[in-house]
Amino acid sequence: MNIITNPLYLQVLVGILVGLGAGYLGSFMVFKRMSLVGDVISHVALPGIALGLIFNFNPFLGAFTALFLSIVGIWFLEIKTELPSETLVGIFFALSLALGLLLTPEQELLEVLFGDITRVGPTEVLIALILVSSLFIIMSLIHRGLTLSIISKQLAQSVGINISRTSFIFLVLIAIIVALGLNVTGVFLTGALVILPAAAAKNISISLANFTKSSAIFGGLSAFGGIVLGNYLGFHPGPIVVLTGGFIFLITLFFKK
Numbered sequence: 001m002n003i004i005t006n007p008l009y010l011q012v013l014v015g016i017l018v019g020l021g022a023g024y025l026g027s028f029m030v031f032k033r034m035s036l037v038g039d040v041i042s043h044v045a046l047p048g049i050a051l052g053l054i055f056n057f058n059p060f061l062g063a064f065t066a067l068f069l070s071i072v073g074i075w076f077l078e079i080k081t082e083l084p085s086e087t088l089v090g091i092f093f094a095l096s097l098a099l100g101l102l103l104t105p106e107q108e109l110l111e112v113l114f115g116d117i118t119r120v121g122p123t124e125v126l127i128a129l130i131l132v133s134s135l136f137i138i139m140s141l142i143h144r145g146l147t148l149s150i151i152s153k154q155l156a157q158s159v160g161i162n163i164s165r166t167s168f169i170f171l172v173l174i175a176i177i178v179a180l181g182l183n184v185t186g187v188f189l190t191g192a193l194v195i196l197p198a199a200a201a202k203n204i205s206i207s208l209a210n211f212t213k214s215s216a217i218f219g220g221l222s223a224f225g226g227i228v229l230g231n232y233l234g235f236h237p238g239p240i241v242v243l244t245g246g247f248i249f250l251i252t253l254f255f256k257k
Contacts, residue, residue, distance in 0.1 A: 008231055012127045015223030015241065018184050021132040021177045023197035024139065025220020027212040028170070030198040032150050040093045042178045042190035044070040046100025049182065051107050060127065063182055067175035070096065075168050076154065100224035117184050117227065117237050128180055132204075133172050137207045142166050147208065160207075184223060185238040196245035197222055218248050 049068025050203075052059035071143075074088045079132025104112055145161040154164055181190040203216035233240070 007118065008228075010120050010122065010125055011223055011237070012225050013125050013229070014120045014180075014235075015117065015184050015227045017125075017128040017132045018177065018180045019193065019197070019219035019221070019223030019241075021135050021219070022181055022190075022193045022215045023201070023222075024136065024212055024216035025174060025177050026196075026198035026219065027215035028088045028139075028146060028150075029174070030195060030202060031208070031211070031217075035196075039094040040089050040191070041070070041174065042182065042187050043093050044096040045099070045179060046183060046187055047096055047103055050100050050103035050105075050186075053105055053112075054103065058185070060111075060124075060179055063177060064179040066096065067179055068172065071168075071171045071175050075164075075171060079164065098219075109241065112182075112187060120183055120250055123141040124183065131176050131180060135176060139175060140170065143212075146170055184227075185241055189238055191244050192242040192245060193219065193222070196242065196249055200252040201238060203249070203256045216232070218234050218245070222248060 007215060045066050048062035048064070049059045050062075052062030064151075070092045074092060077083065077088050081241035145166045148156040148159065148161060149163045149166060153163055156166075177194070178190055181193045185193050191222075197218035198211075198215045199213050200218045205211035206213055222245035223241055226244040227237045229235075229236035229244065230240035
């Protein structure tokens, strides 16, 4: 069998790409104290996935559309109402989960909730490669402004950084990586793909640059180890990816800086 079309090879490739992106973004989410947003916002994708299954179009497109619309809504309402983003995310989470559970075909529900990376093909690999590469490029352009806005909004504004625009771009990037992560770990576990690598990296990091790089590496390792081990043991890869991330976190506790 050609390695390019080998199912396990494609699964591992998609998993590593998504893990790298999720880990990297996760480091900024932990730094920004919004690590649970990734977990909650993944549920917002459920109605979009359900519509994709019902009308037979790519579930990724449905998931990203639902996530994007929700993020625009959260961003707009945060400006208009001055409610905390956590409150607004919670509202969208509850409504989306209820709607998604009603719409999702029962026979597809388990796959949607816990992911099914076994169905990825060359197209999914190409999409992941393009989107994750774009994510790193965009983050390289906004990471200074994002970091300054986390430390002090007044400081960021004083040097001419548009905080609202930077936050919106960051939220869109979260939507992209969450939509990609749904193939790997599903709606219920995608948040762990973002949080665990960052938490592990925080244990051993002494600088922000080291923190973000280590988080990306741990994300890639979690996905790689979980997918390979899951296939070897005959288990569903999604939960094994999360458990691998948890194992890495436990190891880093012994090397905590």
